[in-house]
Amino acid sequence: MNWEKVMGLEVHLQLSTHSKIFSSSATAFGADANTQTNPLDMALPGTLPVLNHAAVSQAIVFGLGVGAEIGKVSRFDRKNYFYPDLPKGYQISQFFEPIVKEGVFDVPLEDGSIFPVRILRAHLEEDAGKSVHDAIPGHTGIDLNRAGTPLLEVVTEPDFRTAEQVVAYLKALHALVTYLGISDGNMSEGSMRCDVNLSLRLEGETEYGTRTELKNINSFRFIERAIHVEAERQQDLLESGQSVVQETRLFDPDKDETRSMRSKEVANDYRYFPDPDLLPIVIDDATIERIRDALPELPAVKRGRYTTELGLSQYDANLLTQDRATAEFFEACCATSNNPKATANWMLGDLSAALNKEGLAICGCKVTPEGLGLLIKRIDDGTLSSKMAKTVFEGLWAGEPDVDRIIEDKGLKQVSDSGALETIVDDLIANNPAQVDQYRAADEGKQKKLIGFFVGQAMKASKGQANPQLLNQLLKQKLG
Amino acid sequence: MTEPFETISSLAKQLDAGRVSSRELVEDAIARTETLNSALNAVIALDKPGALAAADKADKARADGSTSPLLGVPMLHKDIFCTRGVQTSCASKMLADFVPPYDATVVKKLDAAGMVSLGKCNMDEFAMGSSNETSFFGAVKNPWDLNRVPGGSSGGSAAAVAAGLAPLATGTDTGGSIRQPAALCGITGLKPTYGRVSRYGMIAFASSMDQAGPMARTAEDCALVLNAMAGHDPLDSTCADISVPDYSAGLEQSIEGLRVGIPKEFFSSHLNDGVAATVTAAIKELEAAGAVIVDVSLPSTDLGVSTYYVIAPAEASANLSRYDGVRYGYRCDNPSDLQDLYLRSRTEGFGEEVKRRILIGTFTLSAASYDQYFMKAQQVRRLIADEYESVLNDVDVIAGPSAPNTAFVLNDGSKSITDMYMEDVFTIGANLAGLPAISVPAGLVDGLPVGMQLIGSRFGEAQLLNIAHQFQRRTDWHSLTPDLEGLTG
Numbered sequence: 028m029n030w031e032k033v034m035g036l037e038v039h040l041q042l043s044t045h046s047k048i049f050s051s052s053a054t055a056f057g058a059d060a061n062t063q064t065n066p067l068d069m070a071l072p073g074t075l076p077v078l079n080h081a082a083v084s085q086a087i088v089f090g091l092g093v094g095a096e097i098g099k100v101s102r103f104d105r106k107n108y109f110y111p112d113l114p115k116g117y118q119i120s121q122f123f124e125p126i127v128k129e130g131v132f133d134v135p136l137e138d139g140s141i142f143p144v145r146i147l148r149a150h151l152e153e154d155a156g157k158s159v160h161d162a163i164p165g166h167t168g169i170d171l172n173r174a175g176t177p178l179l180e181v182v183t184e185p186d187f188r189t190a191e192q193v194v195a196y197l198k199a200l201h202a203l204v205t206y207l208g209i210s211d212g213n214m215s216e217g218s219m220r221c222d223v224n225l226s227l228r229l230e231g232e233t234e235y236g237t238r239t240e241l242k243n244i245n246s247f248r249f250i251e252r253a254i255h256v257e258a259e260r261q262q263d264l265l266e267s268g269q270s271v272v273q274e275t276r277l278f279d280p281d282k283d284e285t286r287s288m289r290s291k292e293v294a295n296d297y298r299y300f301p302d303p304d305l306l307p308i309v310i311d312d313a314t315i316e317r318i319r320d321a322l323p324e325l326p327a328v329k330r331g332r333y334t335t336e337l338g339l340s341q342y343d344a345n346l347l348t349q350d351r352a353t354a355e356f357f358e359a360c361c362a363t364s365n366n367p368k369a370t371a372n373w374m375l376g377d378l379s380a381a382l383n384k385e386g387l388a389i390c391g392c393k394v395t396p397e398g399l400g401l402l403i404k405r406i407d408d409g410t411l412s413s414k415m416a417k418t419v420f421e422g423l424w425a426g427e428p429d430v431d432r433i434i435e436d437k438g439l440k441q442v443s444d445s446g447a448l449e450t451i452v453d454d455l456i457a458n459n460p461a462q463v464d465q466y467r468a469a470d471e472g473k474q475k476k477l478i479g480f481f482v483g484q485a486m487k488a489s490k491g492q493a494n495p496q497l498l499n500q501l502l503k504q505k506l507g
Numbered sequence: 508m509t510e511p512f513e514t515i516s517s518l519a520k521q522l523d524a525g526r527v528s529s530r531e532l533v534e535d536a537i538a539r540t541e542t543l544n545s546a547l548n549a550v551i552a553l554d555k556p557g558a559l560a561a562a563d564k565a566d567k568a569r570a571d572g573s574t575s576p577l578l579g580v581p582m583l584h585k586d587i588f589c590t591r592g593v594q595t596s597c598a599s600k601m602l603a604d605f606v607p608p609y610d611a612t613v614v615k616k617l618d619a620a621g622m623v624s625l626g627k628c629n630m631d632e633f634a635m636g637s638s639n640e641t642s643f644f645g646a647v648k649n650p651w652d653l654n655r656v657p658g659g660s661s662g663g664s665a666a667a668v669a670a671g672l673a674p675l676a677t678g679t680d681t682g683g684s685i686r687q688p689a690a691l692c693g694i695t696g697l698k699p700t701y702g703r704v705s706r707y708g709m710i711a712f713a714s715s716m717d718q719a720g721p722m723a724r725t726a727e728d729c730a731l732v733l734n735a736m737a738g739h740d741p742l743d744s745t746c747a748d749i750s751v752p753d754y755s756a757g758l759e760q761s762i763e764g765l766r767v768g769i770p771k772e773f774f775s776s777h778l779n780d781g782v783a784a785t786v787t788a789a790i791k792e793l794e795a796a797g798a799v800i801v802d803v804s805l806p807s808t809d810l811g812v813s814t815y816y817v818i819a820p821a822e823a824s825a826n827l828s829r830y831d832g833v834r835y836g837y838r839c840d841n842p843s844d845l846q847d848l849y850l851r852s853r854t855e856g857f858g859e860e861v862k863r864r865i866l867i868g869t870f871t872l873s874a875a876s877y878d879q880y881f882m883k884a885q886q887v888r889r890l891i892a893d894e895y896e897s898v899l900n901d902v903d904v905i906a907g908p909s910a911p912n913t914a915f916v917l918n919d920g921s922k923s924i925t926d927m928y929m930e931d932v933f934t935i936g937a938n939l940a941g942l943p944a945i946s947v948p949a950g951l952v953d954g955l956p957v958g959m960q961l962i963g964s965r966f967g968e969a970q971l972l973n974i975a976h977q978f979q980r981r982t983d984w985h986s987l988t989p990d991l992e993g994l995t996g
Contacts, residue, residue, distance in 0.1 A: 073611055
């Protein structure tokens with residue numbers, strides 16, 4: 028029997044507003060427990076939510092980024108459940124009328140093809156706080172710093188069939204939101220959290236099977252693994268004639284298993300109703316257009332432009348556009364180098380290797396895009412040999428800012444002046460008559476070997492700066 | 508001793524003339540409260556040091572040339588308003604020890620106007636009730652007859668003003684909680700348009716209807732206080748950004764030619780005969796002042812109570828979820844686990860009526876009954892609001908009784924829960940439609956006060972106050988005071 032996985036995703040993106048969605052408290056990550064709270068975050072009696080419009084703008088930016096329809100009138104609803112980290116006993120969310128409606132998001136796959144994912148909706152909501160189990164012995168503490176942080180929950184249709192598609196989608200989503208500047212997408216800090224709804228069905232079957240929901244998996248690697256483990260579990264159940272129970276499950280990377288989260292299954296009637304404390308969000312066309320005009324170039328558009336206009340391979344274009352910082356570095360670099368292909372090669376070769384070696388992201392890069400651009404330009408104009416270029420790159424990486432100064436100081440400039448090279452070659456021929464005779468007597472095959480002696484001597488005489496092509500040409504001419 | 512039944516406007520003149528100081532007024536009010544409160548139970552927290560300090564500050568400000576009409580006048584807050592550093596319990600065991608770290612906007616504004624808060628008034632627990640019998644601190648007694656209820660939920664506020672403890676108390680009105688106790692205690696109470704006064708710091712019962720307003724001796728005083736209470740508040744998204752007129756400015760205007768609509772549904776079988784006759788006479792008085800009386804119809808009036816008792820408990824069920832024993836408020840002893848903490852803290856911390864409404868609300872919002880109850884109630888609410896709007900397109904204001912009965916006896920076992928809910932039958936419409944409404948003393952039946960209610964168009968408080976003031980210029984009902992001789996000794 029061949030089983031097919033069917034998956035839909037719910038991704039919670041933490042929006043990058045400075046303050047919370049309904050209060051003026053800060054949203055910075057990692058502060059001491061409960062220091063980023065005010066009476067509203069603690070749900071003291073009489074406090075009222077006031078909408079942070081920056082979160083609304085960011086949700087619209089996202090909707091336009093995935094080509095979705097923006098809800099002209101959206102509303103906030105209360106989702107009721109009791110949990111210690113949910114101070115009001117309800118979460119303010121958007122259930123009936125989300126701000127972002129249907130759209131299609133093109134996801135680039137490894138092989139360069141495009142996988143369209145249907146977005147069902149995206150809605151604004153507030154995050155909960157968190158329970159802290161290790162701060163006070165024998166007790167559970169509550170940290171409400173995160174309570175009220177704005178989230179955008181992005182829900183897809185069940186369009187995914189493989190874990191690779193899921194990961195590609197998440198990477199593309201990550202790229203999109205960082206491009207748009209609406210989330211830092213940091214999975215380890217919880218800025219991007221993913222729930223996977225997964226069911227199995229026999230290949231060819233059109234009905235969906237019973238699904239389980241895998242909650243809060245916080246790395247791409249774990250997602251792949253969680254999907255694999257859960258699909259195997261479901262397959263074992265189905266093949267042994269048992270059925271899958273619809274429930275929420277947690278992936279435990281240490282034990283490499285998923286297990287049931289029964290606590291939340293007890294009460295799943297959330298009794299949604301419109302929140303009377305907040306007015307509907309009404310968005311007019313002018314606002315949407317104003318936000319659309321200010322959007323940066325999106326990854327999909329960039330990828331297209333890199334292949335068609337700049338002549339890059341699809342593979343290179345995908346890599347260079349996978350986050351905004353990389354693409355911006357590339358474009359700034361090209362502006363100086365004027366050579367997109369060589370720039371791509373440098374970035375995906377030496378630069379990428381140097382970053383990886385020190386565990387740095389592109390934003391921590393020690394070489395400026397202008398520096399690398401000029402380096403490439405100096406190769407193209409014949410100033411640098413590719414071997415010397417590596418030395419210059421090392422200089423740039425070590426913190427010397429000026430390419431031409433490095434070339435100058437280290438004397439790396441190629442001698443391409445044929446007059447100067449001619450003098451060197453003439454001297455060589457005059458001072459090494461034996462080798463000259465040997466060369467002239469040899470056949471063509473042997474000559475190729477023997478010319479090495481002259482090249483080496485000439486390089487030595489020029490302190491390594493002779494332009495190798497020009498030198499070769501001169502030697503052949505004078506010896507032959 | 509200063510005269511206890513003075514109005515704010517009269518006190519302001521005496522203060523301005525230097526005939527009395529704020530300190531004297533406040534000391535006398537505290538003394539009177541200490542004497543009478545054991546019988547009335549209208550006040551559940553007195554802040555003597557805070558009040559005396561504020562009085563001295565007001566006296567100093569006046570000496571320095573300040574002349575705000577409210578400066579130095581003592582008042583009380585319903586215990587639903589958060590007061591920084593002073594107990595704010597909502598008359599619930601759940602919040603009996605809660606001391607907020609902030610002031611409600613209403614409290615801030617009246618402080619800024621120089622009013623001196625003496626303390627906090629008793630009320631029905633979480634404003635749920637029409638008799639003030641649901642308070643954790645015990646029932647409030649009606650100053651007109653200590654065996655009777657003052658109405659609710661702002662029963663402590665109404666009783667305090669009626670007994671002359673202060674010339675003003677704040678109230679809140681979700682289904683009639685300012686107007687019904689004002690009627691039963693013989694004072695004037697205004698529920699402003701939804702969105703006229705900020706709800707920030709006012710403990711929520713049903714957020715789409717809760718509205719704060721003044722409870723005083725006269726419409727003139729209500730106007731003075733509304734001037735200070737009303738206005739946009741960035742902390743409350745539902746608080747309207749509409750400029751505040753001077754509500755005192757138009758009080759003396761003639762009401763000649765104004766059209767007053769009398770809905771026939773307000774004079775139905777629910778209405779006590781004596782109350783009907785008293786209110787009818789009061790309407791005649793408006794006619795005598797030149798108003799044009801018009802028969803109108805609000806056919807969905809009887810649907811109001813059931814609509815309200817679906818929507819208000821639904822909102823309340825969510826609003827009261829925060830009282831979970833986790834962060835503040837009542838927590839049960841030695842909870843065995845989280846479930847036990849929730850269950851016992853809420854079972855022990857809330858009173859019967861509050862629990863009843865939480866259960867009703869939880870039920871009407873549940874997936875299986877949402878469409879049938881909550882959704883349907885929202886539709887009927889719209890229908891009722893449309894009926895009011897359409898009538899108010901034809902007339903300037905609507906007039907009728909504030910409550911179907913005069914004050915009823917305490918612990919009246921014959922009154923069922925739904926009988927109690929019917930107390931709000933005439934007041935609920937204005938809450939469902941978000942309209943302003945005022946109750947003014949209109950006479951006595953068997954020695955007990957009766958209130959006439961006037962309902963206006965959205966943000967039409969000035970007109971309501973104008974009509975109420977003109978009525979009070981022609982009548983003396985608002986000047987009647989209960990006989991408390993036996994209590995003061």
